[in-house]
Amino acid sequence: xxxxxxxxxxxxxxGLIPLINLCAAFIVSxxxxxxxxESPIEALTLLLQGxxxxxxxxxxxxxxxxxxxxxxxxxxxxxHAGLFNIGSEGQAYIGGLGAAIAALSxxxxxxxxxxxxxxxxxxxxxxxxxxxxxxxxxxxxxSHIVITTIMFNFIGASLMNYLLVRVLIVPGKMAPxxxxxxxxxxxxxxxxxxxxxxxxxxAAPLNFSFLVALFMCLVVWLLIWRTKLGYxxxxxxxxxxxxxxxxxxxxxxxxxxxxxxxxxxGMMALxxxxxxxxxxxxxxxxxxxxxxxxxxLMGRNHPLGIIFAAVLFGVLYQGGxxxxxxxxxxxxxxxxxxxxxxxxxxxxxxxxxxxxxxxxYQKFVTV
Amino acid sequence: xxxxxxxxxILGSTIRLSIPLIFTALAGLFxxxxxxxxxxxxxxxxxxxxxxxxxAYVTGSAWLGLGGGILVxxxxxxxxxxxxxxxxxxxxxxxxxxNFLAAGLTVVLGSAWFQQGGRTPSLPAGARFTEIxxxxxxxxxxxxxxxxxxxxxxxGQNILTYMAFAAVPLSWWVLYRTRFGLRLRAVGENPGAVDxxxxxxxxxxxxxxxxxxxxxxxxxxxxxxxxxxxxxxDMSAGKGYIAxxxxxxxxxxxxxxxxxxxxxxxxxxxxxxxxxxxVFGIGEIPVQIFQALPYILTCVxxxxxxxxxxxxxxxxxxxxxxx
Numbered sequence: 001x002x003x004x005x006x007x008x009x010x011x012x013x014x015g016l017i018p019l020i021n022l023c024a025a026f027i028v029s030x031x032x033x034x035x036x037x038e039s040p041i042e043a044l045t046l047l048l049q050g051x052x053x054x055x056x057x058x059x060x061x062x063x064x065x066x067x068x069x070x071x072x073x074x075x076x077x078x079x080h081a082g083l084f085n086i087g088s089e090g091q092a093y094i095g096g097l098g099a100a101i102a103a104l105s106x107x108x109x110x111x112x113x114x115x116x117x118x119x120x121x122x123x124x125x126x127x128x129x130x131x132x133x134x135x136x137x138x139x140x141x142x143s144h145i146v147i148t149t150i151m152f153n154f155i156g157a158s159l160m161n162y163l164l165v166r167v168l169i170v171p172g173k174m175a176p177x178x179x180x181x182x183x184x185x186x187x188x189x190x191x192x193x194x195x196x197x198x199x200x201x202x203a204a205p206l207n208f209s210f211l212v213a214l215f216m217c218l219v220v221w222l223l224i225w226r227t228k229l230g231y232x233x234x235x236x237x238x239x240x241x242x243x244x245x246x247x248x249x250x251x252x253x254x255x256x257x258x259x260x261x262x263x264x265x266g267m268m269a270l271x272x273x274x275x276x277x278x279x280x281x282x283x284x285x286x287x288x289x290x291x292x293x294x295x296x297l298m299g300r301n302h303p304l305g306i307i308f309a310a311v312l313f314g315v316l317y318q319g320g321x322x323x324x325x326x327x328x329x330x331x332x333x334x335x336x337x338x339x340x341x342x343x344x345x346x347x348x349x350x351x352x353x354x355x356x357x358x359x360x361y362q363k364f365v366t367v
Numbered sequence: 368x369x370x371x372x373x374x375x376x377i378l379g380s381t382i383r384l385s386i387p388l389i390f391t392a393l394a395g396l397f398x399x400x401x402x403x404x405x406x407x408x409x410x411x412x413x414x415x416x417x418x419x420x421x422x423a424y425v426t427g428s429a430w431l432g433l434g435g436g437i438l439v440x441x442x443x444x445x446x447x448x449x450x451x452x453x454x455x456x457x458x459x460x461x462x463x464x465x466n467f468l469a470a471g472l473t474v475v476l477g478s479a480w481f482q483q484g485g486r487t488p489s490l491p492a493g494a495r496f497t498e499i500x501x502x503x504x505x506x507x508x509x510x511x512x513x514x515x516x517x518x519x520x521x522x523g524q525n526i527l528t529y530m531a532f533a534a535v536p537l538s539w540w541v542l543y544r545t546r547f548g549l550r551l552r553a554v555g556e557n558p559g560a561v562d563x564x565x566x567x568x569x570x571x572x573x574x575x576x577x578x579x580x581x582x583x584x585x586x587x588x589x590x591x592x593x594x595x596x597x598x599x600x601d602m603s604a605g606k607g608y609i610a611x612x613x614x615x616x617x618x619x620x621x622x623x624x625x626x627x628x629x630x631x632x633x634x635x636x637x638x639x640x641x642x643x644x645x646v647f648g649i650g651e652i653p654v655q656i657f658q659a660l661p662y663i664l665t666c667v668x669x670x671x672x673x674x675x676x677x678x679x680x681x682x683x684x685x686x687x688x689x690x
Contacts, residue, residue: 336471348461
């Protein structure tokens with residue numbers, strides 16, 4: 001039996017192997033830091049302090065994590081069906097349109113908790129709509145969903161660019177963005193959450209959508225592991241031929257899965273659009289859709305793992321920003337390097353260390 | 368009369384905008400024909416652009432810059448190969464990782480080495496590929512449309528441009544007229560058969576990826592040392608994905624790849640030209656429509672409305688020998 005098919009206990013598969021992959025990514029990142037003449041240890045310390053040292057830092061970390069939970073869930077749901085959704089970025093961008101429409105049309109009349117359900121639904125519908133055509137093309141025509149979702153990212157970017165520059169812009173203003181939402185279109189900040197730990201949120205934009213994100217984790221867990229649809233999705237991802245023999249309709253399952261995936265991506269827009277800036281801005285997604293890929297891979301496509309991975313990336317984003325401030329030699333783009341390495345080691349090289357781990361495991365356990 | 372002048376000028380910029388696409392799409396052709404999806408084209412092009420600008424600046428030689436760009440781009444290809452061939456990892460995930468790495472490393476290293484916020488310093492004339500003026504181009508300019516065409520489109524391009532157009536028949540020849548090319552195409556369709564014939568699938572795919580890295584090196588070098596005179600953060604700006612779209616649009620064939628790249632380059636040039644101009648009866652056409660058009664066309668093609676785009680059969684699937 002080759003080492004690839006030896007069964008390992010869950011704590012190794014879901015705990016140790018991701019951890020080793022993560023460490024590999026960090027070691028290579030540390031090497032890059034060392035190459036530009038800075039101390040990796042000092043950089044790591046500054047990064048952690050910046051992200052977790054004060055209440056404001058934690059607030060920013062969780063703010064970033066909120067976006068990454070949504071996009072991570074989006075990627076994960078699709079992966080369970082064997083679909084690689086690279087389009088979360090575009091779906092989140094279009095989702096912003098839904099959130100903005102809800103906020104712009106309701107903020108004059110009702111408080112935020114009335115606006116929010118509409119915003120959640122509209123952003124999810126808009127995000128899902130943007131995933132619909134790629135899903136339909138995959139299901140009906142067999143066009144590769146990776147390629148079509150990439151194409152839709154660019155088409156979405158052009159569309160939003162047009163809408164923001166020409167249609168939604170406030171007349172007489174230069175910046176391509178909508179008007180600022182009134183209080184009825186803003187999600188409240190979670191000061192009390194940080195205050196519970198005896199600290200202050202400060203300027204950090206951590207907001208109510210964090211709780212929505214956690215709730216969606218629960219919903220996704222129930223959906224994937226506790227419903228018939230979830231069973232069908234997982235069967236399709238495990239083996240499309242088994243699914244078809246088992247009478248699971250391919251077209252329907254692919255389309256529904258992608259609609260859910262797109263909807264989750266679309267809801268990510270609540271966080272920056274209604275939580276942080278209270279307006280729809282150009283390129284507000286800022287790569288969170290792609291971070292979702294790393295988060296989903298790191299978290300082994302499980303909601304609980306995704307929360308941990310999202311917080312980890314939140315730490316990287318917030319800590320990285322502080323780090324570039326303290327160590328000018330290291331720029332913000334260091335995050336992209338670490339992110340790339342995490343995707344590489346946790347995703348593409350996920351089984352590189354497995355044979356070695358299996359040998360060690362067999363030596364100590366099975367004898 | 369004036370229209371012809373405009374047309375020739377658009378044609379000139381079409382060529383300039385198509386060159387990086389042609390190199391990159393040909394790179395993707397080699398990789399994908401061998402059964403390795405290559406989402407990382409964008410990253411390879413960007414990394415090569417940075418490497419060639421850095422080397423060209425330090426050494427003062429454009430040719431050494433090209434060498435540096437090729438070397439780094441091949442290195443990226445090898446990482447992709449290590450992940451997706453040797454470790455049988457997901458090819459798309461690996462490609463996405465490379466794009467992130469390139470986007471990050473170019474700026475981090477660039478800022479650390481040159482202290483210009485991720486840019487490289489401007490390259491002096493000797494460290495760039497500059498325009499080659501063909502004999503009689505100046506005289507031809509005044510000799511009617513054919514002369515203008517000769518002076519503005521045929522002449523006055525840099526050497527990489529001519530190399531790109533030479534790379535098209537060369538790639539065709541390698542893929543369709545050499546034993547290596549035959550095997551490379553076969554491994555993308557049916558790696559099992561190639562393996563049974565006693566040929567190493569692994570080594571064949573690695574060589575295909577090296578070819579891809581080699582060509583992406585030219586694309587990146589064109590961006591930073593020919594089209595502009597420095598590396599600028601994110602200068603590939605999605606061209607790798609456009610090249611991928613062109614590759615699909617051309618149904619994975621060399622000459623159609625060139626034509627698709629020229630079409631997408633033309634759309635880009637035309638969009639630049641149309642910016643702010645009004646069309647009689649329609650009004651101003653949003654530039655975003657032209658920007659989105661290559662992607663929309665590719666989707667329409669993928670949906671099978673303009674013929675069927677059928678990728679190599681074994682594409683995206685890691686090859687496992689029988690255990």
